[in-house]
Amino acid sequence: MTAGLLIIGASYAGMQLADAARAKGYTGPITLIGDEAAAPYQRPPLSKGLLLGKQTPEGLTIRAPAYFAEQRIQLRLQVRAEAIDRVARRVTLHGGEQLPYEWLVLATGARSRPLPVPGGDLPGAYGLRSLDDALAIDAMARTARRVCVIGGGFIGLETASALRTRGLEVDVVEAGAQLLGRVVPPEVSDYFARLHTEQGVRLHCSAVVEALQPGADGRVAAVLLADGRRLDCDAVVVGIGVLANDELAQAAGLPCAQGVLVDACGRTPDPWILAAGDCARFPNPFGADPAQPLRLESIQAANDLARAAASVIAGRPEPYQAVPWFWSDQYASKLQIAGLGLPGDLRVLRGELEQGRFSLFLLRAGRVVCVHSVNRPAEHLLARKLIESRVQADAAALADPDFALKSLLEPGPAAALPA
């Protein structure tokens, strides 16, 4: 009997890996271990449907309990892996138990970056990564009146949107000059700034948090900014990015650079160890430099790289080659992003920015490399195919709402360039 496939981390990448390994014909034992109490669950609704009361924790479960028995996947929860012995091929768990492996997959994800200021860990300051975090924020929102969200990225803004929708007063503090500054072009950033302001959120950009100040009860009572301002609040939600959980790999001597370095199939230099999901950094054919490894924090990347890693285990390696995509829901606006843009890309707007129904195309050397769409799901799907097919596209045609995007995908004069 083989020592089997051992997966550390029971979330999207870990689940997909186990599932895809079985689907691709792996017949050995599969053990999926996770340090959380809940069975694998969906994380995106934590800052959306769950905080809005539209989804319940039970409704977030990725697989029904029967699935694990049917697929012969041993799910072990509340178990933490603490060390990897690559020579003996075994993993030590908290408490000392040792599990042997034939294949080992690191799907350990990421954790919230702590707020590095005095008072950053006061009671009443919350991060949002896990179901427990979301339930704690939900409980806080039942009694709090005013919440300060630190970080104007996706997690911060989705949380601000949910809390504001629930009627709380919300301040958002962002160190950068623009919301979502690292991930969207200025037009999209401005659109979301306007949206939040219209909803009554107070935005503070280019604002650096100096400290969190406690009240008489020891809980956070104010956010102090470097410019001397003080934002009174009953609670703080911190969304300032994540840190990859790559310490196990580092300690085992595997190359890491804020994420476990792997190839497009999820392989580390150790032939028996792979990694996938938010903890992994991998080359992406749609990145500006396909050889430059990227870490993408998205469900799609976690699932797709896990499938690629499973193909290695099944003996038929198929590299990850998909166009990266992501979405975010804030109030009634759905943002969908496909591809990877750069600040120098040509930006072409199609649709009505003011009305919140548009796509912003990013072109590099005449090809669409990235699209940000707001409330344009059908158009977005076509745009994603344009990125995939690497066709040349004319900026004026893309901007014209009467121009059929589909025609660019049909055989004809707009022939695809070599990849």
Ligand SMILES: Cc1cc2nc3c(=O)[nH]c(=O)nc-3n(C[C@H](O)[C@H](O)[C@H](O)COP(=O)(O)OP(=O)(O)OC[C@H]3O[C@@H](n4cnc5c(N)ncnc54)[C@H](O)[C@@H]3O)c2cc1C
């Ligand atoms: C609030 C929120 C909203 C999001 N919204 C979106 C969205 O709209 N769209 C989108 O595409 N993505 C979204 N994401 C990102 C998405 O959830 C992640 O990309 C995805 O969860 C990555 O999956 P993963 O399996 O790699 O890692 P994770 O989901 O982080 O899971 C890793 C698991 O491993 C466990 N673990 C870590 N170390 C150990 C250890 N040593 N032993 C045992 N277990 C361990 C962790 O506790 C965790 O359960 C959101 C994330 C959050 C937190």
